[in-house]
Amino acid sequence: MADTLTPELAAERLCELSSDVRAAVLLDAAGSLAGAGGDGREEARALGELARRLFEEIDRATRDWDTEPPEQVEVQVPGGAVFASRTPRWTLAAVAKRGALSSLMLYDLKALLGELEGGPPIRRSRSADEGAPGPASEEFAAEELPMPELGGDAAPADDDGAPA
């Protein structure tokens, strides 16, 4: 069974998931440091404070927009990139290398926060040499790669409000 992701481990896990991440911090709803990866405690605290200010500025800049408050942010700067994602309870921010793929970074951030909120854990892929954890059957494969069911409750509604 996979280890349960705790707030203390989330930022560290992000650094393990992506070699492009140079440092990461997790903040709680109050903006306090809840976990760090790739940094000493003091550096992490400073990085966390900057991450908190980043979303403050984002909220200020987008206050007048007719959209929902941003959930994720990507800032490309000359020496690298900053990615951050938030839920009502947590904010996860990462400093990444210059060539980091935005889509992957944002996906990892969102998936980790989802896991923290009780969603399914991120699983690492295994090589064939390591062996599969279960029987090699179609049922097992379907369980490993769940596909959304068409016509389910989560299906988007049409313009007239009817489910697709």
Place this chain on the structure above:
Amino acid sequence: MKEKRKGPISRAAGLAEGVAATVRRMQREREPRVLVYDPAGYARLVQPEARGQAQIMEIAEQMVAQVEGRES
């Protein structure tokens, strides 16, 4: 629909075009910018002249500089 290239020179030119387009796209993706994503995943650019954009860039630069300082 893209026209199929026939001769070897034409194919090489096509390959070069593809590489050039990829390099251009990568450069464009790394230009300094601020993108925000709503809960549905739709991206929106915070324009360089927009209120707060400069502060956001500055904070992000500080974050990167701090990590660089630790690494060096």
